Amino acid sequence: MADVFQALAHPLRREVLKKLRNGPMTAGDLAEAFPVSKPTMSRHFATLKEAGLIEAEKVGTVIRYRLNLSVAEEAAGAIMDVLKIHPDTAAKAAPPSGAVEKS
Amino acid sequence: MADVFQALAHPLRREVLKKLRNGPMTAGDLAEAFPVSKPTMSRHFATLKEAGLIEAEKVGTVIRYRLNLSVAEEAAGAIMDVLKIHPDTAAKAAPPSGAVEKS
């Protein structure tokens, strides 16, 4: 559980999670979407996987990653608990879903 | 805004935020509550302050820190946005407020 916060600390990993909200993606397709080498992406995947935020599934020659909603939900809940914020308040403060964050 | 996630990554800093939910505390009182040196605590305070999660107020000889709810709320909202989780779902997944986390 503690690893979750660490996993969320890197902007690239947060962007990966955002991409996976729309559905599973292969490691290769994800890697193409970011300006770092494939091995570097692979390491970020491992970090997210160890935190339980994503899950890997081997499909033929390809590895498909998908968001693990149950762990992600737990993480969001834990964060709100740390801050003792009522869910409705946080929802109101959330930026529009399409917002881009500079890294 | 990006610093917020980094600030939340360290377990000690999350515990500091939890303590501040009950109201403002002085740097010294906070420092006594954790098994690290005062200069180390001071650095953690600086990290939280740079992230905007806490605010400092000098009261006589003492510095009082308090949770900055508006930034904290924004952070919680941003996290939920990354994960695209509906607030109610996250609320249900939140652990009991008194839960202790091992560092």
Add this chain to the structure above:
DNA sequence: AAACTAATTAGCATTATTGCTAAATAGAAG
């Protein structure tokens, strides 16, 4: 089996984080 593709692991360098002790600052009190 040889070659090709997708992805990971190994090994290395660079930078960031953490935590310590010692020293500095700032204000309060004598």
Add this chain to the structure above:
DNA sequence: CTTCTATTTAGCAATAATGCTAATTAGTTT
């Protein structure tokens, strides 16, 4: 103005995180 208290800043060492290229693994295809 000296001293005391609260807190921070400086400087250092150890550890962790990031990102690269080169090499490896595993599965497909010819």
